[in-house]
Amino acid sequence: MTTTTHTPPATHNTPVACARGLLTGGVVGASLAALVVGTVVEDAPLFVAGLVVPTVYGLLLFLAGMPRRAREAAVVHRTALARIESLEAVRGESSDVPVRFELTVVPDDGPAFRVGTTQDINLVDLPDYRPRGVVVVEYPPDRPWRVRIVKRPTPPWEDRAASAGLEPVSATTTVAAPPEGCAFGFAVLLGLLLGAAAVVLLFRADLFGRDDSAQPPPSVSSTSSSTSSTTSATASSTTVVTSASGTVTLGAGQSFLDKGELGRAVDSLTKGGDARQALTVVVGERLLSVVFAPTGAPQTPAFDPRALPYDRFPALVDEAATALGAGSPQTWQITAERLTGSLVIRVVVTGPGGTASLEADGRGDVVRRAGTAR
Incomplete structure (x- = not known):
């Protein structure tokens, strides 16, 4: 008579196995989140931790399993x-x-x-x-x-x-290896979600562009008063500064082409005499945005945003709007960056006659012009 050999019961549903699955899922989830968040907020230590932690954890698991493997090999x-x-x-x-x-x-x-x-x-x-x-x-x-x-x-x-x-x-x-069981898989999934959520919550301020900790005023939204040279009226502006970027938004009736407006805005983002380097500076009618270079990354193509020829910006916009035949501009934008090695200032204006653009060097001298008719 044939004797039935039963499949062994699931061994992955024990409390120890479930705890190990929860820890493993947590390490994997936290590591993946650290790689993503570290890249987004340009935090090099966090990115490196996302690579090192799973490696160390895998080594520890390997060392912890050596006695069991030795016992199995001795059978x-x-x-x-x-x-x-x-x-x-x-x-x-x-x-x-x-x-x-x-x-x-x-x-x-x-x-x-x-x-x-x-x-x-x-x-x-x-x-x-x-x-x-x-x-x-x-x-x-x-x-x-x-x-x-x-x-x-x-x-x-x-x-x-x-x-x-x-x-x-x-x-x-038929005999087969014991199944892992649902509890073990659930523990791994729960650990994966908890690990990822923990990293995102810890770095939510940098990730979502705000700082909830007690920091000096430049790291939170602040409202200041300025006097427009064209309207001679007092209007408000909003400044937001984080470790990765800074923005200044002007109120109604103001423009960054007004005399001295850009200089004051950049000074508020760079904390006065602080020599923070920038990757890009984008200027619109009432919005200034600066992306700062990450700390401790000297090889990035950064520049000092305070050194831009802001006094030349109104003339560059006028030249793009008139000399290139775009008519009175409805919108305009100025972008400064040095990704190609040298500082480049690009001006793009859009008006009834089409779109016109030009490029200038770090002194504000025009080096290239272009225009596109509608």
Whole structure:
């Protein structure tokens, strides 16, 4: 009578396994979030931590698993005969082809059982394995699902395999590795979400362009008063400064082409005498935006935003609007950057006659003009 060999119960649902899954998911989630957030907010230490933490955690897991692997390696494997019920090549990109075997294993001191295994077989040796053929296998007695075909058995076992006639057993005797279980997968997913959320919450101020901690006034939104030279009226402006960028928004009736307006705005973003370097400076009618270079990155193509020829900006806008034939500009924008090595100031105006643009150097001298008619 055939004896049924049951699949071992799930071992990943124990409290220790679930705690390990939660910790693993947390490390993975926090590391991925650190890489993304570190890139967005240009925080080099956070980005490096996203690479180092999972590496260290993987090393610790490897070291912690060494005693278990040593115990498993010390287990004496059993040798038995097995009947090939079926075989199928999984793929064949190289000389060693992964082959999926369905075997009936017949131990000398226990009941027969069915098991599935995948093993690399050389193309030259593949004809030696055929359905209903008998092979010699080895497996650890406590983990029979880890059965492996012995490619070169000892002469006694080779003679036994050549003369043996084994009968198949029912598929109900199939053994398999214990399932991971739902609890372990849920713990990994929960840890992944918690780890990512923790990093995002810790750096939410830099990530979303605001600072919730107690910092000096330049790091929070502030309102100041200024007098427009064209209207001679008092209007408000809003300044927002973070570690990565700064913006100044003028009130109604004001313009950054007004005399001295840009200088005061840039001074408020750079904290007076602070020599903060910028990657780009973008100026519109009532909006000034500065993207600052990351701290500790001397190789970035940055420049001092206070050194721009702001007194030349009104003339550049006028030249782009009139000399290039765009008519009275409806909108205009000035961009300063030095991504190509030298400082470039680009002016783009849009009016009834189309769009016109020009480029100037760091002194405000025009070096290139262009115009596009509607």
